[in-house]
Amino acid sequence: MAAARSRPRPEAAARRRFVLLMLLPATALLLAVTLFPFLWAFAMSLTDLALTRPGQTRFVGLANYADHLASPDFWRAARVTALFTLLAVSIQLVLGVGLAVLLHRETRGAWAWRLAFLLPMAITPVAAIFTFRMMFHPSIGVFNAILRDLGLPPVDWLGTPGMALVSLLIVDCWQWTPFVLLIAAGGLASLDPEPLEAAEVDGATPWQVLRDHTLPMLAPFLAVAVVFRAIDAFKTFDIIFVLTGGGPGVATRTLNLLAYKQGIEFLSIGYAAALAIVMLVVTIVAAQLFLRRTGFFRPRAAL
Amino acid sequence: MRRPSRFSRRARRRLGTLLRRLVLGLFALWCLFPVYWLATMSLKTPVEAASRNPSFLFRPILDNYRAVLDRPEIWGYFVNSSIVALGSTALVLLIGVPCAYALGRYRFRGAADFGFWILTTRMTPPVAVLIPFYVLYVRTGLVDTRAGLILAHVALNLSIAVWLMKGFFEDLPPELEEAALVDGATRWQAFRDIALPVAVPGIAAVAILCFLFSWNEFLFSLVLAGSTVRTVPLGLYSFIGYQQIDWGSLSASAVLLLAPVLVILVLFGRHLVRGLTLGAVK
The missing domain is CATH 1.10.3720.10 (MetI-like)
Structure with a gap:
């Protein structure tokens, strides 16, 4: 086309200028508000800065990092964090997708269902966690009252190491299964129904249709849900902080809680900053590997 | 292969719908329950709220709200x-x-x-x-x-x-x-x-x-x-x-x-x- 050929150079420059201008405000703000504090935190992680000894800060290189990697506290917290993240995300993925598939078959009242399912993720977490604390209470909590009515022995929900982790998972899954459900439901609604109907006509059972057709087509949506959930589960704070404080003992102390304890409670800022940087590096590497594997970065329709 | 009769197919579909609604209903109940429980707690007297046998049936009071709105x-x-x-x-x-x-x-x-x-x-x-x-x-x-x-x-x-x-x-x-x-x-x-x-x-x-x-x-x-x-x-x-x-x-x-x-x-x-x-x- 003549029009296309007559505007090569100035047009390319205009295109580049447009893209830059569109990206500029977000980039500037994120640089100012997130990159700068991050670089600062990195600088602090190379020192022994502690608010308990003001004015005596020395540069210690990578000593904080070496200390963490040699510390049993770090590895214990890393195991707890990995276990919590893995269990939380897998349970939420299975429940969320399963319920979304069921919900997809409901033609009437879908909106009312969704309103109920939306509630846990919309509610102010502090209020929800406080409610769970009441419900988990060993003597006056409603969960144990229900168990008693059923003739079952009471459970010490937050008091024993194993049960405390289970209880935290219950709260996290209550709050975030709906997030996976919503994204999966959105994905299902936007899928092309034709291949699914064709498979059904060919005599595939509902289970085969789900496994061979629906789930593979849904994969890109689920990848987003998994990435956002994993990032947030990895640094869960409020649920653990309010319900167990990392206890009993250190049974539910995740890396994030360990960093909080060292930084905000013991005021060893440099040491805590190093731990936070380690967490960030782990997240970035895991997210990169996952997103590249799922073909997330493939380019799409462009102008 | 045995084809199911028309009746049993319809019955089975109805059973499937019922089961599906049951599962969705249970999950919806689970999503709503903490909020419901919070609401009942806010309408109880201190004695009822601290009871070892939390009741689902009780006389709601508004005293707690009055105290908070003050x-x-x-x-x-x-x-x-x-x-x-x-x-x-x-x-x-x-x-x-x-x-x-x-x-x-x-x-x-x-x-x-x-x-x-x-x-x-x-x-x-x-x-x-x-x-x-x-x-x-x-x-x-x-x-x-x-x-x-x-x-x-x-x-x-x-x-x-x-x-x-x-x-x-x-x-x-x-x-x-x-x-x-x-x-x-x-x-x-x-x-x-x-x-x-x-x-x-x-x-x-x-x-x-x-x-x-x-x-x-x-x-x-x-x-x-x-x-x-x-x-x-x-x-x-x-x-x-x-x-x-x-x-x-x-x-x-x-x-x-x-x-x-x-x-x-x-x-x-x-x-x-x-x-x-x-x-x-x-």
Whole structure:
């Protein structure tokens, strides 16, 4: 086309200028508000800065990092964090997708269902966690009252190491299964129904249709849900902080809680900053590997 | 292979529907139960609330609400939270929508890395940046101001907003904008007049999400807000600190502070679901 050929150079420059201008405000703000504090935190992680000894800060290189990697506290917290993240995300993925598939078959009242399912993720977490604390209470909590009515022995929900982790998972899954459900439901609604109907006509059972057709087509949506959930589960704070404080003992102390304890409670800022940087590096590497594997970065329709 | 008779097939389908509704109903019950329980606790006397046999049937009282509404500071929490949540949502959209459009619609060198960098701003553990944030805020006078909280919440929510909206723009067919460009529209006009209006349902859903996230945000507000700009979650947390035993009035405060979230859900929940469904997230 003549029009296309007559505007090569100035047009390319205009295109580049447009893209830059569109990206500029977000980039500037994120640089100012997130990159700068991050670089600062990195600088602090190379020192022994502690608010308990003001004015005596020395540069210690990578000593904080070496200390963490040699510390049993770090590895214990890393195991707890990995276990919590893995269990939380897998349970939420299975429940969320399963319920979304069921919900997809409901033609009437879908909106009312969704309103109920939306509630846990919309509610102010502090209020929800406080409610769970009441419900988990060993003597006056409603969960144990229900168990008693059923003739079952009471459970010490937050008091024993194993049960405390289970209880935290219950709260996290209550709050975030709906997030996976919503994204999966959105994905299902936007899928092309034709291949699914064709498979059904060919005599595939509902289970085969789900496994061979629906789930593979849904994969890109689920990848987003998994990435956002994993990032947030990895640094869960409020649920653990309010319900167990990392206890009993250190049974539910995740890396994030360990960093909080060292930084905000013991005021060893440099040491805590190093731990936070380690967490960030782990997240970035895991997210990169996952997103590249799922073909997330493939380019799409462009102008 | 034996074909099931027409009757048994219909019976089986009905049984399937029943089972499906049962499972969905149980899950809905589980989602609603804590909120229901919170509400009943707020309507109980202290004795009933601390009973070893929590009752589902009891005479509701409003004393707890009267006690809570007598505190003047609760209105201040509402005002602060409203201003911060509305302000940060508006700013996230203003800054995030153009960025999402450029990322979703234009191919340029480093686009994938740029998108990933935006995502990393959400990965940073808060503990890492809270102290620099705090020092920065003290130096610039932003500490304990609404503007400071707005800025922090924009930084927290911008990444998820950009990623969700990027998906909406990718899902729109590009032909209309291409045609407009051929007809001599500028790229800005193609964005503003053609892509933007179509993306409105998705943007509305993102706006509701950002509002809720900002309204509920706890940790950054805890560190960056002092006594003058306390938001709703901080107010609730301070109540929990003061009165460990009085579950009733604590529950009443929680219900009151949740009320706006419930109103928003009932009024706008539909848009949230529709918007996320429309473009979904890719």
